[in-house]
Amino acid sequence: MVDESVGMAAEIECFDWAATALGPLSEWPATLRLMVGVALKTRFPMLVFWGPDLIQVFNDAFAPILGARQKNALGQFARDCWPEIWDVVGPMLTGAFETGTPVWAEDLPLVLERNGYPEQTSFTFSYSRIGDEGEIGGVLCTCVETTKSVARERQYLAALEREHRASLAFQNAALPKRLPSIPGLRFDAIYEAASKDVLVGGDWYDAFRLPDGRVVVSVGDVIGNGLDAAVTMASARQAIRGAAQVFPEPVAVLDAADRALRSEQPDRIVTAFLGVLDPLTFAFTYASAGHPPAMLCYPDGTVRELLTADLPLGLRNENASGESVTMMLPENALLVLYTDGLTEGTRDVVAGEQRLRDVLASGEISGAVSPAAAIRRAVIDTATDDIAILTIGIGSNTERITRWVFRGDDAAAAMDVRRKLVQVLRSANASEVEVADAELVFGELLGNAVRHTNGEVEAALDLTGDEPILHVLDQGPGFRFHARLPNDDLSESGRGLFITKKLARDVSVTHRPGGGSHARVVLAARQRRFPLTGL
Numbered sequence: 001m002v003d004e005s006v007g008m009a010a011e012i013e014c015f016d017w018a019a020t021a022l023g024p025l026s027e028w029p030a031t032l033r034l035m036v037g038v039a040l041k042t043r044f045p046m047l048v049f050w051g052p053d054l055i056q057v058f059n060d061a062f063a064p065i066l067g068a069r070q071k072n073a074l075g076q077f078a079r080d081c082w083p084e085i086w087d088v089v090g091p092m093l094t095g096a097f098e099t100g101t102p103v104w105a106e107d108l109p110l111v112l113e114r115n116g117y118p119e120q121t122s123f124t125f126s127y128s129r130i131g132d133e134g135e136i137g138g139v140l141c142t143c144v145e146t147t148k149s150v151a152r153e154r155q156y157l158a159a160l161e162r163e164h165r166a167s168l169a170f171q172n173a174a175l176p177k178r179l180p181s182i183p184g185l186r187f188d189a190i191y192e193a194a195s196k197d198v199l200v201g202g203d204w205y206d207a208f209r210l211p212d213g214r215v216v217v218s219v220g221d222v223i224g225n226g227l228d229a230a231v232t233m234a235s236a237r238q239a240i241r242g243a244a245q246v247f248p249e250p251v252a253v254l255d256a257a258d259r260a261l262r263s264e265q266p267d268r269i270v271t272a273f274l275g276v277l278d279p280l281t282f283a284f285t286y287a288s289a290g291h292p293p294a295m296l297c298y299p300d301g302t303v304r305e306l307l308t309a310d311l312p313l314g315l316r317n318e319n320a321s322g323e324s325v326t327m328m329l330p331e332n333a334l335l336v337l338y339t340d341g342l343t344e345g346t347r348d349v350v351a352g353e354q355r356l357r358d359v360l361a362s363g364e365i366s367g368a369v370s371p372a373a374a375i376r377r378a379v380i381d382t383a384t385d386d387i388a389i390l391t392i393g394i395g396s397n398t399e400r401i402t403r404w405v406f407r408g409d410d411a412a413a414a415m416d417v418r419r420k421l422v423q424v425l426r427s428a429n430a431s432e433v434e435v436a437d438a439e440l441v442f443g444e445l446l447g448n449a450v451r452h453t454n455g456e457v458e459a460a461l462d463l464t465g466d467e468p469i470l471h472v473l474d475q476g477p478g479f480r481f482h483a484r485l486p487n488d489d490l491s492e493s494g495r496g497l498f499i500t501k502k503l504a505r506d507v508s509v510t511h512r513p514g515g516g517s518h519a520r521v522v523l524a525a526r527q528r529r530f531p532l533t534g535l
Helices: 007-014 030-041 060-073 083-099 147-174 226-246 250-264 349-362 371-379 411-427 432-452 495-503
Strands: 046-050 055-058 103-112 119-130 138-145 185-192 203-209 215-222 270-277 283-289 294-297 303-306 325-328 334-338 387-394 401-407 456-462 469-473 504-511 517-523
Touching: 007 030, 007 060, 030 046, 030 055, 030 138, 046 060, 055 060, 060 138, 083 103, 083 119, 083 138, 119 147, 147 226, 185 203, 185 371, 203 226, 203 387, 215 226, 215 334, 215 387, 226 250, 226 270, 250 270, 250 283, 294 349, 303 349, 334 349, 334 371, 349 371, 371 387, 401 411, 411 432, 411 456, 432 456, 432 469, 432 495, 432 517, 495 504
Parallel strands: none
Antiparallel strands: 046 055, 046 138, 103 119, 119 138, 185 387, 203 215, 215 270, 270 283, 283 325, 294 303, 294 334, 334 387, 401 456, 456 469, 469 517, 504 517
């Protein structure tokens, strides 16, 4: 034997082997002497089981695994040494001895009682048959305890799971809880992180309705990923929401968000596409901050890119040259806003955008329960970056919207519209105070329209939201809204709109793409009987 003067070598030399089935040390088979000698030379934990009773011989490195049972373990039957785990390791050990088939276990959980109390432990080990044919033979066990590493991994996974839950909660809080529900429009969206290990990123989609009925839609992408990018994303999205409530003009909103970003996080860069959609007229005004263009799929399969260029948020300045673009969205069209994770999956942006155009033109998305998810599946196989997709289907906007068209110089027609407006409001359970306010507001708006129009006037009452919205559209040179009294006490101009503002919850006036003005008045539900019902 080697190193007989120290450690297990000395103990093996002094042990009374004649009292065991192995017999005296001098009579051990050559294979057993060889394997024990190999075990004694290594610092790796090794244990040799010999014969059908699986008698144990082990090296110094194996002693810590035995713990307090070490004093009785040398020359002991395996079944007697490991009673508490024998139902687990016994079949594996005897199987390796009887069949010669090696057994491997990785991080196997075992409850050991090696120090007088149960311990949750883990081991990686192998059982390998030793001995020639005709020899009794045995099994070599090479083993390493992995209890600490398994515990660390579990702690890491638990921490990761907590982070995932927190990240998912943050993502759910950062993205809209629901999309608008508006007759004539169908909203759908998905967000997908690039990796299952990182649930949050810097991409977003958003759609919300303004008090005057218009809808603000946006998608954006923060350069970078992870929680820091997600925090920036949430800030940019909220800055856009706040600016849109004050002045919903796309370039102005993006400029305001840029100033907020540069003030709070000057090292961040964000791309975004933003649009304002009027559900009454389907006018869509949009602008971009260095973001991929939205795509509009017409009913005949034609696909148009909504191109407009300007610098990303974080890089804009007072000399930014971008302008908002306005177009009319056709009925049965599909508007698609997306982030570049959709088109850069193969690192070929041109090919990715062409793939998206081809998918939209093919008609395979029409009729999908979730157009956004269908686009994701059809365009890209594996996401290498975060993906956000927002789709808006354009339908018919006749439900709960009543319209009247008349010439501005036709007083009788105007009075008839006024009577019909009152009838609609009363049929929707509006109070008499609310009806009277609406009549007065309509009269003031009509007076402005007649003064400025040179053709037809369109009036509409929109009951699709929580509060009624009165629209008056004219074809004249247009006028501006100022919510204050004129400086001249004797002036006849400006008082009507000031009164309108006082009676209404919100008033806005915008220019129409083809000329003229579009006045929107959110009628105050003074006795809280709205949303209106019964139409």
